Amino acid sequence: MQKLSPFIPPPFIPLRVVQVIEDVEKEKPIRFTAQQLRTATDNFSVVLGSGGYGTVYKGISRNNNIPVAVKVLKGASDKTIEEQFIAEVSTMGRTHHYNLVRLYGFCFESSLIALVYEFMVNGSLDNHLFKSNKGVTIGFEKLHEIAVGTANGISYLHEQCPQRIVHYDIKPANILLDSNFSAKVADFGLAKLCNRDNSHITMTRNRGTPGYAAPELWMPFPVTHKCDVYSFGMLLFEIIGRRRNVDVTVSDSQEWFPIWAWNKYERNKLNEFMIDCGIEEKHEEVITRMLMVALCCVQYKPENRPMMSIVVKMLEGDLEVPEPLNPFSHLFSAVTEPDDSLARIARNGGGSEWSSSEALTTSTGVTGTSLMARYEITVATD
Ligand SMILES: Nc1ncnc2c1ncn2[C@@H]1O[C@H](COP(=O)(O)OP(=O)(O)OP(=O)(O)O)[C@@H](O)[C@H]1O
Ligand SMILES: [Mg+2]
Numbered sequence: 001m002q003k004l005s006p007f008i009p010p011p012f013i014p015l016r017v018v019q020v021i022e023d024v025e026k027e028k029p030i031r032f033t034a035q036q037l038r039t040a041t042d043n044f045s046v047v048l049g050s051g052g053y054g055t056v057y058k059g060i061s062r063n064n065n066i067p068v069a070v071k072v073l074k075g076a077s078d079k080t081i082e083e084q085f086i087a088e089v090s091t092m093g094r095t096h097h098y099n100l101v102r103l104y105g106f107c108f109e110s111s112l113i114a115l116v117y118e119f120m121v122n123g124s125l126d127n128h129l130f131k132s133n134k135g136v137t138i139g140f141e142k143l144h145e146i147a148v149g150t151a152n153g154i155s156y157l158h159e160q161c162p163q164r165i166v167h168y169d170i171k172p173a174n175i176l177l178d179s180n181f182s183a184k185v186a187d188f189g190l191a192k193l194c195n196r197d198n199s200h201i202t203m204t205r206n207r208g209t210p211g212y213a214a215p216e217l218w219m220p221f222p223v224t225h226k227c228d229v230y231s232f233g234m235l236l237f238e239i240i241g242r243r244r245n246v247d248v249t250v251s252d253s254q255e256w257f258p259i260w261a262w263n264k265y266e267r268n269k270l271n272e273f274m275i276d277c278g279i280e281e282k283h284e285e286v287i288t289r290m291l292m293v294a295l296c297c298v299q300y301k302p303e304n305r306p307m308m309s310i311v312v313k314m315l316e317g318d319l320e321v322p323e324p325l326n327p328f329s330h331l332f333s334a335v336t337e338p339d340d341s342l343a344r345i346a347r348n349g350g351g352s353e354w355s356s357s358e359a360l361t362t363s364t365g366v367t368g369t370s371l372m373a374r375y376e377i378t379v380a381t382d
Helices: 015-027 034-040 078-092 125-129 140-160 226-241 257-266 270-277 281-297 308-316 340-348 368-374
Strands: 047-051 054-061 066-073 103-109 112-118 164-166 175-177 183-185 192-194
Touching: 034 054, 034 066, 034 103, 034 112, 054 112, 066 078, 066 103, 078 103, 078 112, 125 175, 125 226, 140 164, 140 175, 140 183, 140 226, 140 281, 140 308, 226 257, 226 281, 226 308, 257 270, 257 281, 270 281, 281 308
Parallel strands: none
Antiparallel strands: 047 054, 054 066, 066 112, 103 112, 175 183
């Protein structure tokens, strides 16, 4: 597998400019043929994992011998796959940041629709936090760094790229770790581009993952980038507790970690909280900050949640964290006893009963050439 013939600069172009052009060329996603990806993955022999949209295989790009992860898309219909493909290529293909996974290339053929990402040697964060066959145990300082890195990646999507990108599916399985355990946010597949001035999006289909999805995603309320802030807060609780937020195997009071954490915080029992979470005393200041930030991020009202750039500063200790309001008061208002049905909905993120209304954007079918032209995609050749 080789690249297209290299760019041969006319003699009048200064070397500095040639260098820039070559760098830009390198950043564009490459188009692979199905055969090239079959060879790269040794006929799809090493499975890295699978999710809602397909299976991920390990491979080696013959272009430059770098390891890659190839996600073969599957869907209920050709239309779903096309939508997923367009969302992924149009957003990830143009977005580069240290804390975002790079889309290296893609394949769109009748026999194979696949996305090719840079390979993250330490897999996804969930494998290190929850699984019984946990990967390397990550120390507290590194976990804090991962939280900051993730927040940085999301902040870039929301506030720094030319068009705001809302991720919609922030969760530990979508945070990948490189060889230094640096966090890279993956899977913008559910993302939709929206104009900065027009920050309200009306949903057309299910988004996000139960347990991480913000209340407005399962209620008929307007949705903004603040839904990612909520999901990040839920992820932060899981980083702090090194456990899933919902765990039916522990005592009733700890079954839903965020509300247990709030109770400890409100009653000024941070010592107990740290002992139960197995956090050393020397980390008290940082863990308090992380807990307060998580509580700020999961506020019921989107307008009460901070911007992600503020979250980064608060996590790093550059900005004081305001006293969080009780994020769960809506579950208990009007009744003296907790409203169990509401609490259950909050824990599970509304299950599959999602509300929908009119569409903000409509997708068009993929035509290889126009899509490629629009997003300046390179073709790999044999
Ligand atoms: N670039 C990558 N490098 C290394 N491993 C990866 C990469 N991308 C994905 N994986 C592995 O493949 C697994 C499946 O990823 P996938 O995105 O298909 O599913 P998911 O994240 O669990 O769910 P979802 O479909 O909601 O994103 C991940 O959990 C991770 O372990
Ligand atoms: Mg994923």
